[in-house]
Amino acid sequence: KFAMVAPDVQIDDGKGTILISSEEGETEANNHRKLSDFGIRNGTRLQADDFLQDYTLLINVLHSEDLEKDVEFEVVGDTPERIGPKPSEPTPRNISNGSDDGAQPSTSTGNQQ
Numbered sequence: 107k108f109a110m111v112a113p114d115v116q117i118d119d120g121k122g123t124i125l126i127s128s129e130e131g132e133t134e135a136n137n138h139r140k141l142s143d144f145g146i147r148n149g150t151r152l153q154a155d156d157f158l159q160d161y162t163l164l165i166n167v168l169h170s171e172d173l174e175k176d177v178e179f180e181v182v183g184d185t186p187e188r189i190g191p192k193p194s195e196p197t198p199r200n201i202s203n204g205s206d207d208g209a210q211p212s213t214s215t216g217n218q219q
Contacts (some may be wrong), residue, residue: 110154110156114154115153116153117144117146117150117153118150121165125152127184130134147167149166149168150167150168152167153162168182
């Protein structure tokens with residue numbers, strides 16, 4: 107649902123409990139567990155980071171009895187307009203004389219007498 111490539115998901119409780127790791131095999135034991143096994147209940151916050159895309163989400167878990175048949179969860183809230191890497195930063199200009207007026211230091215090699 108969130109189009110993450112290599113997410114790390116942890117409980118936002120200050121303890122750093124990792125639910126999903128982008129490191130292969132690190133959290134496989136969690137795959138069969140329920141959220142309640144980790145103490146996640148209505149109102150719990152999760153933090154999901156995808157460092158490959160420079161993409162972070164804060165997820166508020168809310169319990170609902172009003173989901174349609176065969177729907178396990180629903181994503182509600184603001185969603186990113188575009189998912190993917192952020193555009194690259196503009197290349198900084200090389201400013202050698204402390205100003206950005208384009209003036210360059212002299213390269214003259216003539217002898218001054």
